[in-house]
Amino acid sequence: MTRTMDVPADLREASAELVAATRALMLAAATTTADADTVRAARATIAELAETLGVRPRSRVLRPPFDGPSRSRDTGGREPWALFTHNPMGIPLEIHFGADEARARLVANALHEGPPDSVHGGFSAHLLDCMLGTLMQARGSRSLTASLDLRYLRRTPLDEPLDLYSRIVETEGRKTVAEGWIECRGERTVEARGVFVRVEE
Numbered sequence: 001m002t003r004t005m006d007v008p009a010d011l012r013e014a015s016a017e018l019v020a021a022t023r024a025l026m027l028a029a030a031t032t033t034a035d036a037d038t039v040r041a042a043r044a045t046i047a048e049l050a051e052t053l054g055v056r057p058r059s060r061v062l063r064p065p066f067d068g069p070s071r072s073r074d075t076g077g078r079e080p081w082a083l084f085t086h087n088p089m090g091i092p093l094e095i096h097f098g099a100d101e102a103r104a105r106l107v108a109n110a111l112h113e114g115p116p117d118s119v120h121g122g123f124s125a126h127l128l129d130c131m132l133g134t135l136m137q138a139r140g141s142r143s144l145t146a147s148l149d150l151r152y153l154r155r156t157p158l159d160e161p162l163d164l165y166s167r168i169v170e171t172e173g174r175k176t177v178a179e180g181w182i183e184c185r186g187e188r189t190v191e192a193r194g195v196f197v198r199v200e201e
């Protein structure tokens with residue numbers, strides 16, 4: 001495992017910019033209306049770039065420090081915690097923490113589509129697991145999701161601002177129950193309830 005602080009700040013910043021540009025490329029690749037020659041030329045350029053960067057020379061994505069979310073929480077929500085800065089597969093979220101709750105805002109796009117014009121249910125689960133799990137982390141608890149129950153109340157639209165929330169319900173011994181939800185224009189679209197179990201490492 002390589003942690004973000006193990007690489008020079010300049011490389012860290014360049015890597016985050018590369019990942020953001022890669023996400024934009026993923027969206028462009030999935031939605032382009034360019035002609036076949038342009039698409040093939042782009043494919044060749046991308047293949048070259050992949051070779052330049054090397055294929056999986058590091059076995060894992062750069063890992064941010066465990067206490068990143070808790071340091072963000074200590075700012076009282078002023079400085080959000082950015083998720084998936086170094087992983088283009090993750091949906092980037094900027095999470096603002098309160099003491100026992102968190103919120104984030106996001107616009108899902110064509111890459112996240114499940115039912116027509118709507119967010120894939122698996123992505124909603126991913127987003128809510130992140131909202132709940134990172135809140136646990138912000139409270140300094142090394143916990144894993146033991147269960148995550150979801151209720152899909154209505155479709156979650158693409159290309160519109162979505163508000164994501166999570167909060168702690170109760171803690172008993174090693175177990176914490178947390179809940180979260182996604183809202184669009186003030187209406188809940190998905191609700192989640194998760195059980196998190198504290199682990200040693």
Ligand SMILES: CCCCCCCC(=O)SCCNC(=O)CCNC(=O)[C@H](O)C(C)(C)COP(=O)(O)OP(=O)(O)OC[C@H]1O[C@@H](n2cnc3c(N)ncnc32)[C@H](O)[C@@H]1OP(=O)(O)O
Nearest residue numbers: 083129130133134143144145146147173174175195197199
């Ligand atoms: C990038 C953003 C970061 C966010 C991270 C998001 C979080 C994640 O995605 S984590 C990845 C997905 N989760 C996992 O891989 C977890 C896999 N499972 C495990 O490792 C284990 O089963 C684990 C840790 C959950 C529990 O195992 P173990 O430590 O042996 O616990 P165990 O002794 O059986 O149970 C401890 C307590 O939890 C309870 N418990 C365990 N599982 C559950 C469950 N599914 N529901 C309710 N309670 C449960 C037990 O009943 C027990 O309660 P009590 O103390 O009252 O008797």
